Amino acid sequence: MSFFDQIRTADTSSPVTLLLNEESITLNSDQFRGKTVSQLFGEYGSALGDVTRINRFVLNGEIVAGDVVVRAGETVRGAVSSESKGSV
């Protein structure tokens, strides 16, 4: 069997959803397997916003630390928690 025959196709069942506010992206199991909340936002969340400013994570309705490992079918929401505004 060739090495290239061993390339697996992505498993799209039971995806994980990352949200920033109400914007979301969906990750398949190859993307989220074994990774923590912080790792997932760091690797895949940049389309949503500036993930370096996210300092609060909510997993299935509960606030969690960034080092929690995400499992199939879960939804993780990030929230920024500081801001500056101005008219200049």
Added chain:
Amino acid sequence: MTAITEEIQEVPTILRTSSDGCFEIYNGVWGSYLRPCFDPEANVEITEDHLIKFELNENIHRIPAELWAKWVKLCFYFVDKVESSVEVSIRILRSEEDPSQYRFLVPLQKVSGASVRANNFDQAVDIETGEEITQYPPTGWIPVGSSHSHNTMSAFFSSIDDKYELDDPGIHLVVGSIDTKNMKYAIAASVVGNHRRFEVNYDTLVDATAIPDMSFNDKVLEYVDYSVAPIPVYGKYNFPKNGTTTQTKTDIYQKWDNLKSWGWSDTDGDYTDPFYWNDEYKGTSSSEDEPKLKLWTVVDTLKDYANQNANDPNRLNLLKDELNDFLIDLDVLMEKSDIVLV
């Protein structure tokens, strides 16, 4: 021996990755390997014109007039009832169960005539009920955006607004041109997504029908600090500018002293950037005819800036954010270079 050409596949296998594009298994003359390829099934070309388009959903639940009126009342308060008009900011949330239910939280904030800084939304108060929040976002509520006031200045999205709002998807609105005599104001409204702002008519997001006698909860006033920071006095200092110019901090602060409030001016072009005193001192990209900067001068300048603004949390926080952004740029630079760290 079998001819190698017989082994080359007529139709290459396309492997589509989630973020790294398409690859094909290329069966070359000497062997097979993966290589990036164009997607043979690509069926569209996206242009800049496509990217600026935005279609608002028709079934949006607008912010109700009663709640909006309370927020507008707070904006007017900080124009009419304080000595010098200041800005103020809120966070907009809505119920996880019922997206038609909105809630406005006023985070603990330091405000000036032209700026707002909220360090931590974990200290906030509900504009309607006065309920104090110690954990943001509160259970059952989803942050969906923000609004802030530009007091008597026009309603628009400034560069600082962009810096913070473009990374915070949702709805963002500015209340401005507040005229307390004629009880008029303006709204700039937008939807932010994927680091882009799409400006929309305010009445698609807000029911701004005026409702007399609506007011915010008085507890809110404890969360907005508009006290003026004292302007510190400094001695002579060699301020490096390409290694040639000497200027005293006193000179610089005499200019600063002319600025509106303790923030920065909205009228003087030289001071529109809060990070630099004027264009002369804006960051310069390195070029061959510029002398090499010494690391100690850079560090000294940063320390000095922090000390100068020790009483100004807005400027300190903006400096911190700039440094955090710079760390990311630095990582990119280091990745591009061939330096091996030992």
